[in-house]
Amino acid sequence: MKFSLSRKLSLWLFLAVISVLAGALWFIQLAFKNNFERYLEDAAQLYHERVASVLVESYNDNGSTWEGLDSFRFRRLLRLEQLRINRAERPPGPPASVMQPPLRRRSVRDIPSLRIYDRSGALIYGLDSDLPDHRDIESELTLGDGSIVRLVTSHPVIPTDGALFLKRQIQSLGLVSIAASIIALAMSLVFARTLLKPMRRIAGNIQALSAGDYGVRFTDAPSDELGLIMRDIDTLASRLEKNRESRQRWLMDISHELRTPLTSLAGEVDTVKDGIRPLDKLQIDSIDQEVQRLKKLVDDLYQLSLSDAGGLRYEFSTLELSEFLRQIAKDNESRVSDAGHRLTVSIGEEVSIRADEARLDQLFLNLIGNAVAYTDAPGEIKISLTHTDESALIQIEDSSPGVDSSEFEALFEPLYRNDESRNRRKGGAGLGLAICKNIVEAHQGGIQAKASALGGLKVQVRLPLAA
Amino acid sequence: MAERILIVEDEEKIAFVLRDYLRAAGYETDVLHEGTNVVRLVKDTPPDLLMLDLMLPGMDGITICKEVRQFSDLPIVMSLVYLAEVDIPIN
Numbered sequence: 001m002k003f004s005l006s007r008k009l010s011l012w013l014f015l016a017v018i019s020v021l022a023g024a025l026w027f028i029q030l031a032f033k034n035n036f037e038r039y040l041e042d043a044a045q046l047y048h049e050r051v052a053s054v055l056v057e058s059y060n061d062n063g064s065t066w067e068g069l070d071s072f073r074f075r076r077l078l079r080l081e082q083l084r085i086n087r088a089e090r091p092p093g094p095p096a097s098v099m100q101p102p103l104r105r106r107s108v109r110d111i112p113s114l115r116i117y118d119r120s121g122a123l124i125y126g127l128d129s130d131l132p133d134h135r136d137i138e139s140e141l142t143l144g145d146g147s148i149v150r151l152v153t154s155h156p157v158i159p160t161d162g163a164l165f166l167k168r169q170i171q172s173l174g175l176v177s178i179a180a181s182i183i184a185l186a187m188s189l190v191f192a193r194t195l196l197k198p199m200r201r202i203a204g205n206i207q208a209l210s211a212g213d214y215g216v217r218f219t220d221a222p223s224d225e226l227g228l229i230m231r232d233i234d235t236l237a238s239r240l241e242k243n244r245e246s247r248q249r250w251l252m253d254i255s256h257e258l259r260t261p262l263t264s265l266a267g268e269v270d271t272v273k274d275g276i277r278p279l280d281k282l283q284i285d286s287i288d289q290e291v292q293r294l295k296k297l298v299d300d301l302y303q304l305s306l307s308d309a310g311g312l313r314y315e316f317s318t319l320e321l322s323e324f325l326r327q328i329a330k331d332n333e334s335r336v337s338d339a340g341h342r343l344t345v346s347i348g349e350e351v352s353i354r355a356d357e358a359r360l361d362q363l364f365l366n367l368i369g370n371a372v373a374y375t376d377a378p379g380e381i382k383i384s385l386t387h388t389d390e391s392a393l394i395q396i397e398d399s400s401p402g403v404d405s406s407e408f409e410a411l412f413e414p415l416y417r418n419d420e421s422r423n424r425r426k427g428g429a430g431l432g433l434a435i436c437k438n439i440v441e442a443h444q445g446g447i448q449a450k451a452s453a454l455g456g457l458k459v460q461v462r463l464p465l466a467a
Numbered sequence: 468m469a470e471r472i473l474i475v476e477d478e479e480k481i482a483f484v485l486r487d488y489l490r491a492a493g494y495e496t497d498v499l500h501e502g503t504n505v506v507r508l509v510k511d512t513p514p515d516l517l518m519l520d521l522m523l524p525g526m527d528g529i530t531i532c533k534e535v536r537q538f539s540d541l542p543i544v545m546s547l548v549y550l551a552e553v554d555i556p557i558n
Binding site: 263267270274276290 | 488
């Protein structure tokens with residue numbers, strides 16, 4: 001997998017570099033060709049103008065006749081004109097004649113063809129034939145005696161040595177582009193490798209995670225985007241690790257919770273079987289107690305799994321919370337007074353929330369049950385309802401004994417019981433508050449434990465108001 | 468005189484099942500449901516045998532065992548009712 005990705009990346013990088021290079025080469029070549037052609041055109045135009053001026057001068061000096069103008073004389077005249085121009089262009093400095101390099105000898109083929117026509121179009125001088133691959137430049141000349149002639153010079157479209165020059169340029173550019181391609185390929189290979197190195201580390205760690213090794217961490221995550229992914233994977237790993245630990249812990253705890261009543265049951269049944277204890281009402285009651293304890297535990301586990309967000313279909317409807325709480329208080333009055341406590345209720349104005357009534361019923365039943373179980377008689381249990389603009393706040397408080405503030409959060413963990421309650425064995429398996437937390441969270445609310453002014457525990461339930 | 472066994476077990480019913488069996492076998496038994504006073508009691512009136520649960524409120528069985536061993540060689544039986552629990556105190 002990793003090799004194919006690195007290969008792909010190299011290939012794409014290489015292709016990108018190559019296409020940029022090819023494009024650049026094409027443009028350079030095009031621009032060069034254009035410029036070169038323009039240069040040749042300009043040179044031809046200049047040449048034409050010079051020829052014209054030399055011809056006019058020669059005609060005038062010669063007594064208004066073309067007689068005696070042969071190609072040798074013409075070339076000499078042209079050379080003198082060139083010297084004059086060079087001098088004029090460079091006024092300071094050493095004499096141009098010294099600097100002027102000897103003119104390169106041209107082959108006959110290279111001399112631009114030259115023709116002169118009179119006004120009627122009759123050929124005066126030169127060969128009246130079109131040369132292939134040549135371009136003509138024409139102009140009218142006014143001679144010293146007032147007669148007008150037409151001058152035509154022919155120029156090769158691309159001169160032989162110009163074409164060669166162009167070809168060489170393209171060749172050398174091609175060499176450059178081959179060298180650039182090789183460098184690009186090498187760099188893209190190195191680049192892909194460097195880029196994919198952290199990817200390999202990520203792949204390695206993810207493999208370890210999926211194999212169940214949650215201890216792997218990236219020791220030096222870079223500060224780029226891949227580093228962010230690495231840190232996210234580390235977070236995931238530690239969450240998985242924590243999850244596994246808590247699941248093991250949970251299984252251990254739940255097996256302990258199931259074993260304890262089962263061991264008691266088995267032990268008591270054994271004592272009867274072995275004739276150590278009589279099978280009387282007392283013994284039956286004791287066995288029944290353990291059976292009930294097991295039943296409650298299994299019921300609670302079922303409720304817990306149901307109340308877990310997503311585990312249960314909650315049916316929400318609008319609920320008048322104050323009315324609902326008054327009813328709850330009424331339903332629980334005898335339960336509280338039977339345990340020797342006093343129930344006080346403080347419910348403010350009407351508020352409506354969106355809630356699943358059956359689940360909310362279970363929530364407050366659990367909370368009041370908890371308060372009754374963990375309060376020394378005679379005590380006080382208080383239910384109150386207040387609200388803000390966004391949420392309703394329900395508080396269930398009890399009198400002493402209280403809970404240490406360090407345990408407030410742990411109270412809502414499944415199977416958590418402090419030593420005190422564990423010893424007293426009054427409550428269930430410690431699943432009640434965990435179920436409460438699930439129910440409140442399914443209502444988009446929050447649940448918190450605090451110290452109550454009554455001396456015991458205060459459980460605050462915050463539920464969002466109906467819009 | 469019957470030999471005396473001290474049972475330390477926080478689950479009342481399990482403790483009483485143990486007690487009933489040991490009594491039926493002719494031993495004299497004492498039962499404690501939490502770990503706080505065990506070491507003091509063993510020092511004051513040493514039993515002939517100590518049965519210790521691992522997880523106890525107050526002080527756990529391993530700690531009690533270590534403290535008792537500081538001053539006494541009396542036989543101690545660790546009751547491993549829950550195998551799963553062994554990891555917890557030892558960890």
